Amino acid sequence: MCLAVPGRVLDIEERDGTRMASVDFGGVVKEVCLEYLPDLQIGEYAIVHVGFALQRLDEESAKQTLELFSTLGMLQEEFGDPWELAAQAGGSPLPAAGIDTAQEAQK
């Protein structure tokens, strides 16, 4: 959770009066709130934590970090299925109740 990942802004829209963006994290696209970096523009990079852009980042260092995180499998840790990760950690079967993922919530 504490991992903040650099991402590139693909597009920006206003939703419920809030500035939101689609952000690309080395292939995974997530919705990100821009309220804390309101002047961030399409094509720029930022450090994103739990769906919020927190600080602007230059393109070169952003790309280097993404490449490194990808090599180390950290993007999978951040964006992979948390129930599967938790089941693996505990050596338990997946709980059956309901369906949900962050992706579902974003629909």
Added chain:
Amino acid sequence: MKYIDEFQDPDLARRLLDDIHSTVTRPWALMEVCGGQTHTIIRHGIDQLLPDQVELIHGPGCPVCVTPLEVIDKALEIASRPEVIFCSFGDMLRVPGTGRDLFQVRSEGGDVRVVYSPLDALRIAQQNPDREVVFFGIGFETTAPPNAMTVYQARRLGIQNFSLLVSHVRVPPAIEAIMQSPSCRVQAFLAAGHVCSVMGVSEYPGLAERFGVPIVVTGFEPLDILEGVRRTVRQLERGEHTVDNAYPRAVRPEGNPAAQAMLADVFEVTDRAWRGIGTIPGSGWRLSQRYREYDAEYRFSVTGIRTREPAECRSGEVLQGLLKPHECEAFGTLCTPRTPLGATMVSSEGACAAYYLYRRLDITTASLEANSVV
């Protein structure tokens, strides 16, 4: 330097290491505050590449690890209620409360959902007006502003069926508590880069001056850590103790003022208990009076839950840098990621988990060798 080829820029890594090796003349103990840094250090064997005189002590900077047991128990109690959809980040699923965890609550039929962002939880509340949606708001200064914004948005949009179970913590009071401990060995801090991305560095000069410790703002990648260590060791050898920013690409001195303003609006500073450590004055945030109606502790009347931590778990000492994970008697035997006694073993940023993941073979071999002597 057997692992150095794995570094993103091995030549730069070698130069940084050479500089550290040639600078050090005597022993120093540095604490990396952030659990993310601990994992980078262990994963890349950075501690083994450094001169023997430079000891890295793992700090309390894992939000999952320091969330008190009683808060976990409150989460489990709330998540078990049929009217509740309980939303959390994935790394809280396996944190043991008294007797069970959120993963088990879900197995027993509780509606526990994992979200990527707190705003996802708010959307679930909008989509389920007949349910109560509770978000588990833990974390340091990096996570608190997103959670603050979510509560602010809930009020702005008039969403009544959303609330936050809050257990936010702040780094500077933890540094102060560590330095005030009589058994403290820490001589310098690698400050957590992303916390400083939000808060800036203004809280640190007073601490550096008061305790005579260098504080170097440090990033998370292997080269960032080496650069942070290099600058810290230079200060120590010169007898200096200033605040230095070794992570300028992500940290501006003023931090993120918009995020700080939201924190000041939605939260207020409070005393906070840290798992395994105890209460540290002024070390946390809770919802301010204006937002109290969004506080799940009051909405679900769980303010009275009090619990006791398992005596065998020594994670408090690990979190304060007094004990290395593998020095704990329960490490790898009573306590494993499958049967964790404390959160430091389950959290993806926990020091015990890092040792278990990346050092397990080494430790097994070492203990086998030790046993075979007998």
